Amino acid sequence: MLPFSVDELHDATSIVRVRVPATPAYAWPLLARRVGADVIVKHENHTPTGSFKARGGLVYVDVLRRQGRLPPGLVTATRGNHGQSVAMAAFGGELIVAGKDFDEARAVAAGLASERGYHLVPSFHHSLVLGAATYAYELLASIADLHYVYVPIGMGSGICGMIAVRDLLGLKTAIIGVVAVNAPAFALSLEGGHPVSTNRANTFADGLACRQPQPEAFEIVSKGVAEIVRVSEDEIAGAVRVLYTDTHNVAEGAGAAPLAALMKQRATRQGKRIGVVLSGSNIDMPVLLRILRGETPQV
Numbered sequence: 001m002l003p004f005s006v007d008e009l010h011d012a013t014s015i016v017r018v019r020v021p022a023t024p025a026y027a028w029p030l031l032a033r034r035v036g037a038d039v040i041v042k043h044e045n046h047t048p049t050g051s052f053k054a055r056g057g058l059v060y061v062d063v064l065r066r067q068g069r070l071p072p073g074l075v076t077a078t079r080g081n082h083g084q085s086v087a088m089a090a091f092g093g094e095l096i097v098a099g100k101d102f103d104e105a106r107a108v109a110a111g112l113a114s115e116r117g118y119h120l121v122p123s124f125h126h127s128l129v130l131g132a133a134t135y136a137y138e139l140l141a142s143i144a145d146l147h148y149v150y151v152p153i154g155m156g157s158g159i160c161g162m163i164a165v166r167d168l169l170g171l172k173t174a175i176i177g178v179v180a181v182n183a184p185a186f187a188l189s190l191e192g193g194h195p196v197s198t199n200r201a202n203t204f205a206d207g208l209a210c211r212q213p214q215p216e217a218f219e220i221v222s223k224g225v226a227e228i229v230r231v232s233e234d235e236i237a238g239a240v241r242v243l244y245t246d247t248h249n250v251a252e253g254a255g256a257a258p259l260a261a262l263m264k265q266r267a268t269r270q271g272k273r274i275g276v277v278l279s280g281s282n283i284d285m286p287v288l289l290r291i292l293r294g295e296t297p298q299v
Contacts (some may be wrong), residue, residue: 003164003220004130009137012130015062016055019088022138025275029066030246032261035266037290038273040146041247042139044280045255049084050157051207051280052135057085060121076112076121077106081207081280086121087109101201103211123155124214133161139275140165146173149275150258153186153228154207156217158279162226173275174226180208180236180253182299186221187228189213204297205236205253206288207280214264229261236260237296243278244292252283284288 004012021048031039040045064070076086077099087093088278096112099105106123113120120130135158140146149166151159159177166173179187183201195218201209213221219230231239236253239260243251258276262269287297 003126003160004133006168008130009133009165009168012059013134013137014256015059016131016134018167020054021056021136022137023047025139025143026247028247031242033247034242034272035262036270037266039262040139040143040244040273040275041249041259042277043249044135044273045249045251045278049081049088050282051081051084052277053081053085053131053280055085055134056090056128056157057082057089057121058129059087060125060127061089063127064119068128071117071118071119073116073118074121075109075116075118077102077109081282081287082123084250101211102209111254115284118297122275124157124217128157129160129164132157134273135277139277140169140171140173143275145273146171146275147272148174148176148269149277150176150178150203150229150259151277152254152279153179153221154206154210154254156186156214156221158277159225160217160220162277175224175256176261177221177225177228178257179210179230179231180205181209181230184230185209185210185213186218187230189218190222193222194284196201202299203236203253204233205257205298207252207254208257229264231257231260231264231296234296235264237291239263240283240288240291241294245279249278250283250288251278252280252282254280255279263267280295
């Protein structure tokens with residue numbers, strides 16, 4: 001079932017556009033030469049927070065406002081980009097570092113929300129998907145005849161937004177989900193036909209570090225993707241370097257993963273027209289320096 005209507009998508013776009021201009025989608029000649037296909041990069045690293053997540057928080061908070069449900073405070077768990085989005089929509093925030101990974105941090109956030117009487121912003125929600133879908137609408141409505149679009153999968157808002165917009169526009173574009181070999185929960189879930197949790201998600205690509213797929217996100221992904229590709233830490237690091245040399249853009253691990261997957265499958269993509277979502281650029285400088293030296297960060 002589609003999570004929203006065309007009218008809702010247009011309304012969300014007007015909300016997002018107040019703070020987030022439409023981001024560019026460029027066809028990069030060096031990537032085309034490297035892959036043997038027409039490669040269009042959707043630059044979500046060009047938002048005010050350096051990530052597509054900037055969109056979701058704006059829509060989520062605006063919906064609360066319209067419904068007269070703005071609480072005394074908001075709290076959420078994040079690896080960084082989602083939290084920045086909520087903070088931007090709420091005019092600032094307090095950072096608390098807790099838990100060994102995202103799922104432990106989520107439990108801490110729930111406790112803080114209860115303790116302080118704040119509203120707990122989830123990592124996956126209709127409004128978050130709707131906000132994220134505005135980037136997909138920008139891409140799919142302006143770039144015709146894409147055979148494939150490669151999208152990273154974290155908690156699922158970005159890829160679910162892409163699937164929904166593809167279906168709303170009646171396109172035949174195949175959507176390829178991308179996960180890390182070290183964080184394969186969504187791939188395992190697709191193979192098993194139901195949400196599968198993992199004990200660890202040890203990848204330097206923070207935005208891919210999902211251990212517990214949400215049932216609603218899994219349902220949309222399982223029905224809407226053509227396949228899910230797993231990429232290694234070495235392949236992700238290699239794609240960070242390629243994006244830097246071929247496009248002069250900085251990509252975080254999750255943002256580089258779609259290109260890593262495309263390069264892995266280049267033999268079967270010759271001559272195609274392909275979208276790649278560079279979902280964000282928020283990578284720590286020491287990690288980036290190691291990658292540019294030819295190393296692969298270890299978690």
